[in-house]
Amino acid sequence: MNSKVNWKGLFYGIAYGLASRAVFALEDFRYLRTEGEPLFQTYGLMTMSFMFLVPFVIGLITAYHQDTVTSSRKIAMITMPFYAVVGLIGISVISGKEGIICALMALPVFLFMALLGGLLGVHFFERNRSKAHVSLWLILPFALAPLENHLGLTERIFTEHTTIIINASEQAVWDNITRVSRISETENNGSLFQFMGFPRPIEAELDTVAVGGIRKAIFARGLFFTERVTQMEPQRILAFSIEADPNSIPPKALDEHVLVGGKYFDVLEGRYEIEKINPNQIVLHLSSQFRLSTRFNFYSGLWSKLIMRDIQENILKIIKQRSETYQIKEAANKV
Template sequence: MNKRSLRTTLIAIGIPTVYAVVLRLLFGIESWANLFSVMTVTFLFCLPTIVGALTVYLSDASKARKTSYRIIAPWIPVFLFFVITLALALEGWACWLMILPVFLIAASLGGLLGGYLKARNMNNKLSISTLVLLPLLLSPLESMIESLPGTYKAYTYIDIDAPADKIWRNVTRVMEIPEAEDTGYLTRTLGFPRPVKAELNYEGVGAYRKAIFTNGLVFHETVTEYQDLQKMVFNIKAHPHEIPSTTLDEHVVIGGDYFDVLSGTYELEKLPNGIHRLHLYSYFKMNTTFNFYAGLWGKWIMKDIQNNILKIEKQRSESM
């Protein structure tokens, strides 16, 4: 690679990376939160598109002509942005894993756009300048649109070969959970706290149940419906001020501005041959302008938590 080619490559990668970091810093200023926010369609979808367009547009024409280059090359500044924001603690690991698929797809689409603009003989500088300024124009407009909270249901179940009373004891109160019993692979990968135990002061409506997780996360649960050995419904409340700031990224903290768990329900159904089916479902709320995407992740996370608990309850009911 000659010096000119190296210089062009560094520019094509460096400028989009710096642009992304500067925009992240700008969108993270608390006093400007009413105009610019990271948790917006503008930032999560528009930013990587522009990064991709810049990467290809600033590249050598010989490279920019290749479709494969237009699709893959924009991933380099995205991953550099990933590393820089993690190193500077601007974003957490969980947030990045959730938004990375969006960033990569949007960056590739932007790369195709950048290649198209580079191939055309028109005032491309004006087009690129407009793209670069687009987030600063769109974000204030998006902030004027009220986000509509969406309520979602996460449903899971498991079949257990044990008597109903034995299962129910493990449902109402969950004894200490060693780390070896934890099978919550998604939540573990995202760095979410793992379940430790659940305490219940008595069986019945109005009872207080406390679900304790690692790193200071506690679900405060109030039983609103109770049928012994059959059904238990409870409201769930997590208090963000109780959760240490190092436990969860501010954008995914439970009970925060964007994500909250509302209620949970256990139902025990009798099946043939002494088998019981234990149902567990929960309702949670998302409050973003991109609930269509955030809601999917919310379901996956809640189902992972619930399946983890159900497996523990099954293993204990069948062995204890």
């Protein structure tokens, strides 16, 4: 009997999660209007109400079906919220409603909040199992979403800086950062950002090596960015602003919530700097500046910096490999 109750709580938790996701994804019920205004709004998936409160309530739902807290039920108390979240996210990805990128970014906070809801809920419902209390928790995310919207989005600018030591001359490295010839799939290492579904870099074309020059960075799946050179010192500095038009990005290139140039995320500029150690060795610096506009930049910022660092390190490794190969060939030709 207890086993059935546990699984019942799991299924209810998944069902609540899927229903909540469907409602929040609508953002507003445009077919329900009063005097031209939406009758009810949830303001989307990128809200604290959905990201933090919905998984918390999922944990409470699974806890509601734990009759007592005994040693034999502690495993179920911990695992039911976990399975409910995995089921929710798994179904969302398999059905095509959610991309792998956003699913992986949401998973840690979903798991934490669901487990927290489960642990607190078991003790709470042990004392009071009133259905009225449960109902109040079920509607809490939807009730707080409109209030949350009044706070607005918080914009924050982040900078990510990466370096690599390259055993090559300044000229060899300079040639490989101003124009990046086509990158093969074997050169792209199995990086985190590619595993998460970000398009891999293919090539970069620069029309003129001068301030005002246009550099076109091309990625897989039809994704490209227009970069305008803002600072240029030969064999030392190449800096550029990054212009992304969300309307020109193919629909399947990026998840809508991490769309470059979109409402929540944008990459603003990039900068290469060559630091000479000796005639045949340099340190190449690559930094980027990007914008986040969410209500939980404290969390999304961690993921964004991790992904940007991974992307930059992948690019630096490609430049290192190419520059050092070029240097070896040059040395061999001189002999």
